[in-house]
Amino acid sequence: MSNIVDFNNVSTVGLESSPVAKALAGLRANEARYFFNKYNHQFAVTPVSESRQTLDYVSRILKEERDIEFAAKPLETSSFQVENIKWAYVFYEDGLEVNVMYTVDNPKKRAVGFKLSDGMDVPAELEEKFKFARQKSRLAGTIRGSFFVIKGEY
Numbered sequence: 001m002s003n004i005v006d007f008n009n010v011s012t013v014g015l016e017s018s019p020v021a022k023a024l025a026g027l028r029a030n031e032a033r034y035f036f037n038k039y040n041h042q043f044a045v046t047p048v049s050e051s052r053q054t055l056d057y058v059s060r061i062l063k064e065e066r067d068i069e070f071a072a073k074p075l076e077t078s079s080f081q082v083e084n085i086k087w088a089y090v091f092y093e094d095g096l097e098v099n100v101m102y103t104v105d106n107p108k109k110r111a112v113g114f115k116l117s118d119g120m121d122v123p124a125e126l127e128e129k130f131k132f133a134r135q136k137s138r139l140a141g142t143i144r145g146s147f148f149v150i151k152g153e154y
Helices: 022-038 051-067
Strands: 044-047 074-082 085-092 096-101 109-115 135-138 141-149
Touching: 022 074, 022 085, 022 096, 022 135, 022 141, 051 074, 051 085, 051 096, 051 109
Parallel strands: none
Antiparallel strands: 044 074, 074 085, 085 096, 096 109, 109 141, 135 141
16 A cells, blocks of 8 residues: 655555664655655555566566565565656665656666665665765765666666
């Protein structure tokens, strides 16, 4: 069952097992606020047990593009399309968020983004391969993010 993320009243529901649950909930709320403000879209998440297809899609892109497989347990996913962009999100127990931005009509605007919750270490799978920029967020504290461009067709 999907839950719409409320960015006005940040909740850790679905993320309770994370050691950085509060920061991860803030990161999730930050995404919800972005989509509401930019696209007037309600950001909803689904437990990974009910959204295996989204997890498999994101995992396939990570594996085929950069040979990345995360050891962390996935907790929730989100998958939707706004305008001409397909979005897929996975929120992991360690505080990592992975998102896929896949523009339907423009192969040059497709990417995978990584965001780290405030207080979490850079996952070993990303440590040597990516540099992270910092961004301040009222909801999520300090977010560290990085990305790579998708080359294949998915």
